[in-house]
Amino acid sequence: MTEFLMPSLGADMEDGTLVEWRKKSGDTVKRGDIIAEVETQKGLIEIEVFDEGVIEKLLIKEGEKVPVGTPMALINPDGAEAEAKKETASMKKEVKLQPIEEKAEQKVMEKSTKEIRIRATPIAKKIAQDKGIDLSQVTGTGENGAITKDDVENVIVQKGEISKTEKGEKPVDNLVEVEPEKTEAQPFEAELYKMEKQPVEVKKERALTPAEAIRSAVAAAMSKSNREIPHYYLEKRVDMSKAMAWIKETNRERPIQKRLLPAALFIKAVASSLDEVSELNAIWENGLQLKNEINIGFVVSLRTGGIIVPVILQADSKSVGEIMEVLNDLIPRARALKLRSSELSDSTITITNIGEGSADKVFGVIYPPQVAIIGFGNITEQAFAENGMLGIRPVVDVTLAGDHRATDGITGSRFLGSLNKYLQNPESL
Amino acid sequence: MNEEEIKNIIFQLLKKIAPDTEPSALQPDENIREVLNIDSFDSLQFIVSLNEKLGIEIPEEDYGKISTLKSLINYLLAKLKSQLS
Numbered sequence: 001m002t003e004f005l006m007p008s009l010g011a012d013m014e015d016g017t018l019v020e021w022r023k024k025s026g027d028t029v030k031r032g033d034i035i036a037e038v039e040t041q042k043g044l045i046e047i048e049v050f051d052e053g054v055i056e057k058l059l060i061k062e063g064e065k066v067p068v069g070t071p072m073a074l075i076n077p078d079g080a081e082a083e084a085k086k087e088t089a090s091m092k093k094e095v096k097l098q099p100i101e102e103k104a105e106q107k108v109m110e111k112s113t114k115e116i117r118i119r120a121t122p123i124a125k126k127i128a129q130d131k132g133i134d135l136s137q138v139t140g141t142g143e144n145g146a147i148t149k150d151d152v153e154n155v156i157v158q159k160g161e162i163s164k165t166e167k168g169e170k171p172v173d174n175l176v177e178v179e180p181e182k183t184e185a186q187p188f189e190a191e192l193y194k195m196e197k198q199p200v201e202v203k204k205e206r207a208l209t210p211a212e213a214i215r216s217a218v219a220a221a222m223s224k225s226n227r228e229i230p231h232y233y234l235e236k237r238v239d240m241s242k243a244m245a246w247i248k249e250t251n252r253e254r255p256i257q258k259r260l261l262p263a264a265l266f267i268k269a270v271a272s273s274l275d276e277v278s279e280l281n282a283i284w285e286n287g288l289q290l291k292n293e294i295n296i297g298f299v300v301s302l303r304t305g306g307i308i309v310p311v312i313l314q315a316d317s318k319s320v321g322e323i324m325e326v327l328n329d330l331i332p333r334a335r336a337l338k339l340r341s342s343e344l345s346d347s348t349i350t351i352t353n354i355g356e357g358s359a360d361k362v363f364g365v366i367y368p369p370q371v372a373i374i375g376f377g378n379i380t381e382q383a384f385a386e387n388g389m390l391g392i393r394p395v396v397d398v399t400l401a402g403d404h405r406a407t408d409g410i411t412g413s414r415f416l417g418s419l420n421k422y423l424q425n426p427e428s429l
Numbered sequence: 430m431n432e433e434e435i436k437n438i439i440f441q442l443l444k445k446i447a448p449d450t451e452p453s454a455l456q457p458d459e460n461i462r463e464v465l466n467i468d469s470f471d472s473l474q475f476i477v478s479l480n481e482k483l484g485i486e487i488p489e490e491d492y493g494k495i496s497t498l499k500s501l502i503n504y505l506l507a508k509l510k511s512q513l514s
Contacts, residue, residue, distance in 0.1 A: 251489050256480045259489070261469055303449050303466070331470050356469040357462065 002051045003071040009040060009344040010309075011368045012221035016040045017065040018072065027055050029075065034340070036072065041217035042308055042344060043210060043337025053077040120147035127152045210337060214306035225368050229284075230404040233363055236416040238423050239386070240379055240394040246426035250320075257328075262396075263353050264324040266376050267296055268429045270351055271315035273418035279407050280400075280415055281348045283369040288406045297347030297367060298327070300334040309367065310334045311347040320429055354378060361397040371403035372412070374419075435483075435505050439498070442478045446471045457499035485509065 006016055016038040023035050035049040056074040060066060120128070120135050124147045128135050133152055140147035208216065243265055251259045271294050274281040282290045294316040297309040310330045312323060333339055347367070353376040354362040360380060364373030375398065382395040398419060402412045422429055443452035447465045455464060462472055476487050485508045487495065495501040 248489060256477050256486060259473060261473060263470070301468070303447065327470070332474075356472075 001056060002053065002075045002077055004035065004049060004051065004073040004075055006038070006066050006068050006070045006072055007047060007341050007345060008068040009042060009045060009341055010217075010221065011224060012217045013040055013042075013068055015065055015067045016045075018060050018062055019044060020062055021058055022046075023049075023055055025055050025058055029053065029055060032342075038341075041213040043214075043339065045344060046338075046340040048341050049075070051075050051077065120152075121149060123149045124152045211302070211304040211306060214302060214304075214308065214337075218306055221367060222365050225365050229366050229368060231366060231401045232404045232409055232412065234400045234402070234409060234412045234416055235361065236398050236420060237382075237384075238396050238398050238420050239384055240396050240423065243423045243426045244379070244394050254321075258321065258324070260320060260324050261327070262379060263298070263355075263376075264320050264327060265423070265426060265429065266353060267298065267312055267315055267323050267327075267351060268318070268320045269419050269422040269426075270349070270374055271296060271318075272422050272429060273415055274349065275316055276418045277411060277415040279411050280372040280402065282371050282406060283348065284371050284403055284406045285369050288371070291348040293346075293348065295347045295349075297350040297370075298330070299350060299352040300331055302335060308334045308337070308339075308344075309347065309350060310339055310343045311345070313342070313346070349374070351376065361399055363399050364401045366401055366403055371406040372415075373401050375399040375401070430483075430509060432502055432506065435502055435509075436498075438482055439479075439501065442475055442482065443467075445478070446475055455498045458497050460496050461498060461501065462496065479505070483509070484512070 009016075017040075018036055019039050020037045021035070022037065023029055023033070029035060029049045030052045031048075031050055033049050034046045035055075036047045038045050038047050053075040056076045058073050060070070060072045066072070120138075120140065125135065127133070127149060128138070128147075131152075135147055135152075138147050138151050140151055240262075243262070247260050247262060247265060254260070274294050278290055279288070281294050282288055293314055296312045296315045298312060299307050299309050301307050310333075312318070312326050312330070315323060318326070330339075330343065333343075347370065349370055350364065350367050350373045352362055352364045352373060356378060358378050361377040362375035364375045366373050377397040377399075379394050379396045381392050384391055384393040384395055398416060400412045400416055402409070440452040443450070443461070443465060447467055450465045452461075452465060455461060461467065467475065476492075480486055483505065485505060487504075491504070495504050
């Protein structure tokens with residue numbers, strides 16, 4: 001029997017709320033099928049299944065919020081009769097962690113400290129116990145997300161401020177929640193309904209808006225990066241004359257719908273360079289782990305603020321045109337917060353492309369547990385000297401931020417050299 | 430198709446791309462992309478949707494000629510006219 005677990009869609013994801021099962025008990029599933037929709041900080045995500053078989057049992061109810069790694073369903077690979085009743089029963093207990101109906105909140109607060117394993121420093125635990133703070137509702141900023149003394153004290157401060165305005169009636173968990181608590185597929189309608197009914201209560205009761213949820217997901221991931229990853233930075237000016245001429249030439253032959261943007265060429269050039277400098281296509285988890293597949297995360301900024309990083313899977317085996325097609329599909333869905341689980345996880349490196357008409361250079365913050373981020377600035381006309389001649393050329397400043405635990409400047413430098421080589425020979429990509 | 434109709438189509442398409450903005454508040458000489466904060470990807474989507482709606486193909490080398498509302502409308506009017514003749 002295979003367990004289907006709540007997937008992790010990035011280092012910053014702690015839990016997710018099951019909104020809808022797309023399959024039911026007895027259904028046959030194959031790799032890549034959408035099994036469920038889960039509400040996360042990064043929107044409503046379609047979760048794909050990676051096993052084949054028959055769904056034996058759905059363990060989680062719609063509306064339940066469970067931590068990453070919680071078994072959500074049992075899948076029988078042979079489609080044979082279930083025999084593991086005992087197994088199922090014990091799992092059921094384990095996953096019933098956080099019923100999220102509002103009435104149940106108080107109870108959860110009391111019980112959850114026992115039910116969920118919480119990483120916290122001893123002093124943090126002590127203070128929390130003394131002050132009656134529920135650690136399961138505190139976001140840890142210490143190592144591996146452990147809750148520190150500061151985290152608990154922050155909550156106490158917040159709680160104090162809230163009590164002043166709210167007569168201390170409500171639990172403070174909404175303030176420190178990083179995840180919007182949503183019990184329905186139409187959270188906004190639910191919100192509206194609530195607003196009409198209890199206009200005064202809205203502020204303290206409301207869940208995070210999607211923009212706020214994204215903001216806090218970015219905050220968590222970037223804080224972790226800055227806390228744990230010693231970054232080193234490199235920069236290279238790249239002459240884009242040949243690349244831009246190649247794009248122009250190619251686009252002339254393409255229908256409008258298939259026109260290329262420089263971003264597609266950048267992604268392909270990064271993928272090809274990673275084939276040569278594979279140390280940067282890796283994650284750092286108890287040491288450097290090189291990855292075989294080159295899955296490139298591409299930063300998409302949201303109009304309401306915040307960013308989301310969908311992934312271009314196996315970018316090295318795709319042509320520039322195919323990468324552009326992927327972008328045409330991914331970017332609008334990323335902006336609408338409608339991505340699939342495989343499009344948010346598994347990236348092995350990130351590209352941030354600050355784009356046309358904006359800043360000249362961008363120095364990225366590595367998305368953990370990755371070990372590098374490549375930044376492309378604005379392509380501008382600059383004075384560029386080569387072979388004793390000075391000319392005006394389109395130039396892009398490419399930066400690399402590397403994890404110095406994993407690699408050294410020399411590795412990053414080799415990578416940028418390779419990237420430059422590919423951008424000087426775009427037809428080879 | 431007259432100027433007013435083209436303008437409305439432009440506003441409609443821009444609103445789809447930048448729903449948080451008010452395209453109809455654009456001044457004739459303002460840079461559309463800068464004012465509405467449209468990146469190169471959305472800019473391409475806009476050009477694709479103009480093509481789908483009006484049947485006008487805007488080549489890459491003409492991107493510089495359509496940066497403001499006024500220039501874009503004039504460009505489209507000229508193109509429509511030449512298509513008719």
